[in-house]
Amino acid sequence: MSASVKESLQLQLLEMEMLFSMFPNQGEVKLEDVNALTNIKRYLEGTREALPPKIEFVITLQIEEPKVKIDLQVTMPHSYPYVALQLFGRSPELDRHQQLLLNKGLTSYIGTFDPGELCVCAAIQWLQDNCESYFLSRKLAYEPSAQAKPVKSTFLRMWIYSHHIYQQDLRKKILEVGKRLDVTGFCMTGKPGIICVEGLKGQCEEFWHTIRYPNWKHISCKHAESMDTEGDGHDLRLFQAFEELLLEAHGDYGLRNDYHMNLGQFLEFLRKHKSEHVFQILFGIESKSSES
Secondary structure, eight states: OOHHHHHHHHEEEHHHHHHHHHOSEEEEEEEESSHHHOOOOOHHHTTTOOOOOEEEEEEEEETTTTEEEEEEEEEOOOTSSSSSSSSEEEEESSHHHHHHHHHHHHHHHHHHHHOOOOOOOHHHHHHHHHHHHHOOOOOHTTTTTHHHHHEEEEEEEEEEEESSBBBHHHHHHHHHHHEEEEEEEEEEEESSEEEEEEEEEEHHHHHHHHHTTOOOOSSOOOOEEEEEEEOOOOOGOSOSEEEEOOOOEESTTGGGGOOOOOHHHHHHHOOOOTTTTTHHHHSOOOOOOOTT
């Protein structure tokens, strides 16, 4: 692996040391993988050949004014700080609109940093200094002058591929999260498993983070479609609700490895929802037109 990635990982370890010194109490910094830092050290020392997983963690911030708690979710790509950090702040005291505005402001601030600059500590300071106005924004949102101004936002549609989706508890969780976040799309169960989620950017990113963790290994976002919109982007949605998609399957339902979904039926489903182009992206197979 290139020296630049190793240099990035060394900087990430340095920043994590700073964070643990800033937040020494147990539970304030929660690593998604408790072995993440050890595996990176082993990789840098040469005792581990495979590139370790990304550092992902949550920091719980106790804000003094106003007296609230914010969980800051952080993902460090392997090349951070030379590529953008992934951040998402959430609080039970914020409604969905306030949370969207807070994360938009945080992302905009982090975007001012030059490549190579560590910025998690700065993001924490920004939240401590600026979050009060977002907690007060609900009141302002109901003022007539604010209502008259359309809010510009980003509409996102994510196409997620999994090797398989079978377990009842996982299927239930996916549907519950989709309905709770008021996103639309579908979850196709079986082998392979496909999820489409669409809605405002903050909602989709929260959906992706929630279903993916703590440890769903065989899953990836294969494609994302992003559009500017005003309001909730309702006119851009291709689906009316978030539902489970059940198609005919090939093979023995009792044998998990033989339970393959009918991709021909899935292609027809995509055509009905103006998404035929995604078939090749998901499977690497060019779809044949209905006329051929």
